[in-house]
Amino acid sequence: MTAENPSLRPWRDIERRKSRQIMVGDVPVGGDAPITVQTMTNTLTSDAKATIDQIRRCEEAGVDIIRVSCPDVESTTALKQIVRASRVPIVADIHFHYKRGIEAAEAGAACLRINPGNIGSSERVREVIDAAKANGCAIRIGVNAGSLEKDLLEKYGEPCPEALVESALDHIKILQDHDFHEFKVAVKASDVFLAVAAYSQLADAVDCPLHLGITEAGGLIGGTVKSSIGMGNLLWAGIGDTIRVSLSAEPEQEVRVGYEMLKSLGLRTRGVRVVSCPSCARQGFDVIRTVQTLEKRLEHIKTPLSLSVLGCVVNGPGEARETDIGITGGGKGKHMVYLSGVTDHHVEDDDMVEHIVKLVEAKAAEIEAGVGEAA
Structure with missing residues (x-):
């Protein structure tokens, strides 16, 4: 998706x-x-x-x-x-x-x-x-x-x-x-x-x-x-x-x-489009710092794809259904990861940023390979 x-x-x-x-x-x-x-x-x-x-x-x-x-x-x-x-x-x-x-x-x-x-x-x-x-x-x-x-x-x-x-x-x-x-x-x-x-x-x-x-x-x-x-x-x-x-x-x-x-405006597509919440007391992780880090770590990605980073499960699942990769904050330092809009697995706090970076890089490579095969 x-x-x-x-x-x-x-x-x-x-x-x-x-x-x-x-x-x-x-x-x-x-x-x-x-x-x-x-x-x-x-x-x-x-x-x-x-x-x-x-x-x-x-x-x-x-x-x-x-x-x-x-x-x-x-x-x-x-x-x-x-x-x-x-x-x-x-x-x-x-x-x-x-x-x-x-x-x-x-x-x-x-x-x-x-x-x-x-x-x-x-x-x-x-x-x-x-x-x-x-x-x-x-x-x-x-x-x-x-x-x-x-x-x-x-x-x-x-x-x-x-x-x-x-x-x-x-x-x-x-x-x-x-x-x-x-x-x-x-x-x-x-x-x-x-x-x-x-x-x-x-x-x-x-x-x-x-x-x-x-x-x-x-x-x-x-x-x-x-x-x-x-x-x-x-x-x-x-x-x-x-x-x-x-x-x-x-x-x-x-x-x-x-x-x-x-x-x-949908006029160009390049790199990762990040959907993220403004952060509130419901957040299960530090959304602001996480998004800042991810944006910096993913600057090298040129392939158009979408990533949702939501601090809790209020809007998180809905946004994740519309993106290639998504993460929503959970309890006790464990967060839900969505792939192609579907719940897939959990990730711990300490591993979250590195894990998301690897997922995005893999998805970008998959998309590029698909484009190459189609061409």
């Missing part, structure tokens, strides 16, 4: 917005491709070793695409080594200097993150677009409420959905005027209401893939909540083809939160 696919339940269906598909390296974005999870390194890009080490940690967490800053020639020089070492496509973040965009494209970046209107004259924009075309680069237009163009701020008086969308459309026109169509767009804001309204309006106006994000969201807890409210609203409405959760936390944490967000 494996957890039921939410798509089989009509009241859980999410109808995704129809967007055209582009390629970021070998990763499809938009169309019917899975929603990709991104993050951004925070090392100096000129320090290739530190940047590659951080990319490795993000790859282990499941990142699909990763962005690096390229503010100077030392960064674009190191980019060649970084691109060669990375197992996922690299997006080069370019802000103002058009030459960095050309250098990044030539260094092998799969995508350039730019605002075409911020990098100088139309001739300079054309040079960057030509470099992207010549090197098979996509482009991400990154509109941000905190750096809107002066004329739009004067026109609207403050950052608002209409200003963000107008900025995006202006930048899109620049690319289209140069016959460039391999682009995706973000209209990010720290204000949840502003971001959701801007993305909703833009989704109706264009057919290109949309990169979702609530920018400057905050720390791990606050930023996760804020991002989940904003991006969750959009994803539930079918809007969004690639996401980045912007946290004041390590990049691999952004990746994990991104996957949890998509998993909760």
